[in-house]
Amino acid sequence: MKIKFSKYHGLGNDFIIINKLDGLDYSRLAKEICNRNTGIGADGLIVVIDDPLTMLYYNQDGSSGSMCGNGLRCFGKYVVDNKIIKSNSFLVNTLAGEYNVEINTEIVKSKFPYSLDSKIMKIDTNLPKFLNELVLNTEVNAIYTGTDHLVVFIEDVNSINEEYAKALHNHKLFTKKINVNFVKVKNRSELEIKTYERGVGFTLACGTGAVASFIISRLYNYVDSKIEVNYVVGKLVIEEINGEVYASGPAEKVAEGIFYYKYN
Numbered sequence: 001m002k003i004k005f006s007k008y009h010g011l012g013n014d015f016i017i018i019n020k021l022d023g024l025d026y027s028r029l030a031k032e033i034c035n036r037n038t039g040i041g042a043d044g045l046i047v048v049i050d051d052p053l054t055m056l057y058y059n060q061d062g063s064s065g066s067m068c069g070n071g072l073r074c075f076g077k078y079v080v081d082n083k084i085i086k087s088n089s090f091l092v093n094t095l096a097g098e099y100n101v102e103i104n105t106e107i108v109k110s111k112f113p114y115s116l117d118s119k120i121m122k123i124d125t126n127l128p129k130f131l132n133e134l135v136l137n138t139e140v141n142a143i144y145t146g147t148d149h150l151v152v153f154i155e156d157v158n159s160i161n162e163e164y165a166k167a168l169h170n171h172k173l174f175t176k177k178i179n180v181n182f183v184k185v186k187n188r189s190e191l192e193i194k195t196y197e198r199g200v201g202f203t204l205a206c207g208t209g210a211v212a213s214f215i216i217s218r219l220y221n222y223v224d225s226k227i228e229v230n231y232v233v234g235k236l237v238i239e240e241i242n243g244e245v246y247a248s249g250p251a252e253k254v255a256e257g258i259f260y261y262k263y264n
Contacts, residue, residue: 001260001261001262001263002258002259002260002261003018003021003029003033003258003259003261004018004019004256004257004258004259005017005018005033005040005256005257005258005259006018006078006253006255006256007040007042007253007254007255007256008074008077008078008251008252008253008254009070009074009233009251009252009254010069010070010071010073010074010108010205010207010249010250010251010252011070011204011205011207011231011232011233011234011235011236011249011250012203012204012205012231012232012233012234013043013068013070013071013203013204013205013206013207014041014042014043014254015042015043015044015045015046015068015070015071015074016033016034016040016042016044016045016046016259017045017046017047017048017074017075017078018045018046018047018048019047019048019050020047020048020049020050025263026045026047026056026058027058027062027063027064028062028263029045029058029261029263030044030045030058030059030060030061030062031060031061031062032261032262032263033045033259033261034060035060039259040255040257040259042060043059043060043197043200043203044057044058044059044060044065044068044071044199044200045057045058046058046068046071046074046075046078048075048078048079048084050079050084052093053079053084053085053090053091053092053093054092054093054094055067055071055072055075055092055093055094056095057071057094057095059197059198059199059200060199060200061199061200062199063198063199064095065095065147065198065199066094066095066096066146066147067094067095067096067099067146067147067208068146068147068207068208069110069112069145069146069206069207069208069209069210069211069247070205070206070207070249070251071207072092072094072099072101072108072110072207073101073108073110073207073249073250073251074251075092075101076090076092076101076103076108076110076251077103077106077108077251077252077253078253080103081253088102088103088104089101089102089103094146096146096147097113097146099111099112099146106250106251106252107248107249107250108248108249108250108251109246109247109248110207110246110247110248111244111245111246112145112146112208112211112245112246112247113145113146114143114144114145114146114211114212114215114245115143115144116129116130116131116142116143116144117129117144118130118142120144121142121144121148121174121176121178122148122174122175122176123142123173123174123175124172124173124174124175125173129142130142131216131219135150135168135171135173136164136167136168136171138152138168139152139153140152140168141216141219142174142178143212143215143216145208145209145211145212145215146208147179147198147208148174148176148178148179148198149178149179149180149181149208149209149212149213150168150174150178150179150180150181151181151183151212151213151216151217152168152180152181152182152183153183153184153185153222154182154183154184155184156184157182157183157184157192157193157194158194160182160194162196162201162202165180165182165196165202166196166201168180168196169196169198177198178198179195179196179197179198179206179208179209179212180195180196181193181194181195181196181206181209181210181212181213182194182195182196183213183216183217185217185222185223188222188223188224188227189223189224189226189227189228190227190228190229190230191210191213191214191217191223191227191228191229192229192230193206193209193210193213193229195209195210197209204231204232204233205231205232205233205234205236207236207247207249210229210236210238210247211238211245211247213229214227214229214238214240214245215245218240225239225240225241226238226239226240227239234249234250235249236248236249237249
């Protein structure tokens with residue numbers, strides 16, 4: 001089976017994007033097409049549904065994701081590039097709800113609702129909010145920004161090894177597993193973040209994780225209302241305007257072609 005695809009990245013977080021195809025097991029396709037040795041290679045698969053405009057997201061391991069911040073920007077750029085949407089400002093449906101997207105050349109801006117409700121994240125606790133709690137002798141903060149995140153403040157994000165990140169990610173308190181962000185507050189306008197993502201592992205960037213880290217940092221008054229998060233291949237700008245949180249960053253097309261899929 002021949003599947004037409006495009007590949008985009010947002011700050012190095014890369015995605016294969018396809019239009020909806022009936023009868024496909026997208027979970028299985030994600031594992032095949034995202035494999036960096038035998039497929040195209042990506043952190044995730046994005047499926048575009050045009051009516052109503054909807055983004056489906058699958059992690060590299062085939063698991064379904066409710067939302068992906070960098071993926072949302074790439075989705076927005078893709079639907080404009082392919083004239084699926086003719087406006088530069090539009091709403092996108094996801095499993096996490098509806099998101100507003102605005103595009104200005106290569107910069108894509110999205111508004112992010114969020115919640116601190118432990119029940120939404122299905123954390124095994126009676127606490128209404130899971131803030132400044134000890135897990136594996138580490139103070140952690142949980143927040144939902146379209147998907148579930150832990151925010152852990154640390155002096156050196158590069159001191160964290162994969163084994164420890166995975167232990168937090170898989171802790172029994174987090175019944176759905178959880179993304180983990182290790183955050184260094186460099187100053188009041190800049191964060192350094194290293195994210196261990198559900199279904200992927202450490203990634204070059206994570207949009208929802210950066211938003212989560214900003215909101216928790218604001219909660220503790222560590223940062224001002226507008227910050228930058230610098231990654232290896234670019235920066236994300238996050239700001240709070242009238243109580244709403246927005247993230248702006250690049251989305252870039254890097255390839256397109258045909259994937260020869262052996263399953264149907």
